[in-house]
């Protein structure tokens with residue numbers, strides 16, 4: 001039963017509900033004609049420019065959203081996070097990813113202990129290790145320097161580092177430091193992913209980093225055992241010490257796995273998996289590839305947003321504005337999805353990272369105190385870089401469903417390209433689309449316009465765009481390690497803001513457990529059937545018949561000998 005403390009019972013929430021009607025009467029075409037409104041609906045921090053004038057919102061809407069933030073005690077909740085209070089109540093943990101990028105002299109307590117020196121202790125160890133590794137002083141079992149790194153991990157131990165690696169790959173400064181090196185990721189337990197991750201690599205020159213907060217994740221541990229076998233079968237058991245290292249909060253299990261504890265890099269239970277890219281989870285593999293100084297710039301970028309988020313008034317606070325607008329779109333205008341559209345191929349892996357960050361954080365069914373939510377939280381996040389997406393799913397965004405879009409653009413490309421005689425540079429060509437699409441969505445195209453263009457009557461309805469489709473534009477000055485860190489932190493905090501307003505716990509993820517435990521029953525059944533010929537028992541008829549069909553076919557892999565990928 002809903003209690004009086006629920007956000008949806010507040011006057012401020014009801015005030016926004018009452019305001020929906022006024023907004024429904026407006027069209028972005030008209031709202032965009034008001035230059036003062038457009039100027040007002042912007043914010044800037046360190047050259048990052050947010051234009052949210054194409055949201056279905058007015059100054060009045062924003063005023064009401066700020067009031068909602070007050071009613072939700074947003075300021076206090078942000079402060080509690082930075083203070084190290086145990087805001088992840090279902091796991092009794094602080095939420096301190098901000099400590100991972102705090103300056104050396106910062107003081108951030110968890111359980112009364114300043115965690116910043118510990119954080120820097122691990123970063124110093126990573127710096128030292130990566131320097132030894134990159135200088136060639138760290139040699140493998142056959143005396144060769146290691147130039148390839150395979151980072152084994154899944155979920156938060158994969159998506160953030162992959163996003164940052166993909167973004168840095170084409171940054172000229174970072175790329176210079178990565179010359180002659182490869183960083184790959186192995187996430188899926190699908191043996192096809194194992195094959196892809198080690199294709200054309202020689203164990204002699206490869207370092208495997210096993211990344212797992214818990215060091216119990218089934219997929220990661222099987223993949224780690226598989227790559228251990230790949231190393232041993234080629235170089236012998238003694239090679240593991242030089243070719244495998246680990247990142248985890250569970251150093252006991254790292255040791256039991258056979259990795260030298262000196263080559264294990266710690267992090268802490270107050271870092272959520274999906275918030276862990278700034279811990280050794282990301283910092284270690286990225287430092288091996290690009291060197292620690294580049295990664296430190298990334299951390300400084302994230303830290304600059306932490307300050308902005310904690311200290312700026314809400315009216316100028318980019319993560320707060322973004323979070324409030326998302327709440328407005330989801331809970332009041334009823335738009336369940338959000339498209340993340342970076343006009344930058346370097347940000348190709350940004351949307352997959354945000355999918356986990358957002359959907360695992362805010363896809364919840366109850367308030368933080370366990371009371372059933374009377375409204376839905378979280379968005380369905382998806383996205384692709386522009387302009388690729390334009391040739392894929394934008395049809396639906398323009399004429400089908402209304403999906404609020406985040407357009408993310410970069411002023412200065414990582415890679416300047418121009419062909420003499422062309423109308424524009426290649427980046428300007430890309431950005432022409434970045435500037436055009438939000439207006440196409442907002443304004444649409446009316447039947448009157450089509451008539452004036454002499455469009456045949458039979459096509460008028462098909463070629464009409466209703467417009468009034470909300471988006472926001474985030475323009476970054478460039479895309480170096482620093483801005484990549486800023487972008488990450490903007491989204492991390494935006495998602496936290498949404499959770500704080502809705503009153504849910506954005507930092508646990510109980511919803512992933514059920515599928516895992518059912519998979520464990522299936523695993524036992526597969527083993528019993530394959531190895532002992534036992535029948536399939538204990539499942540419903542659908543699952544039983546699917547399993548039986550799967551088991552009846554000739555298996556492609558024998559159970560009596562080790563088999564490693566051949567590609």
Ligand SMILES: O=P(O)(O)OC[C@H]1O[C@H](O)[C@H](O)[C@@H](O)[C@@H]1O
Nearest residue numbers: 155156157212213214217273512
């Ligand atoms: O880092 P690990 O402990 O291996 O966890 C990897 C992933 O496992 C689960 O799926 C969680 O839902 C994710 O949040 C986590 O990132």
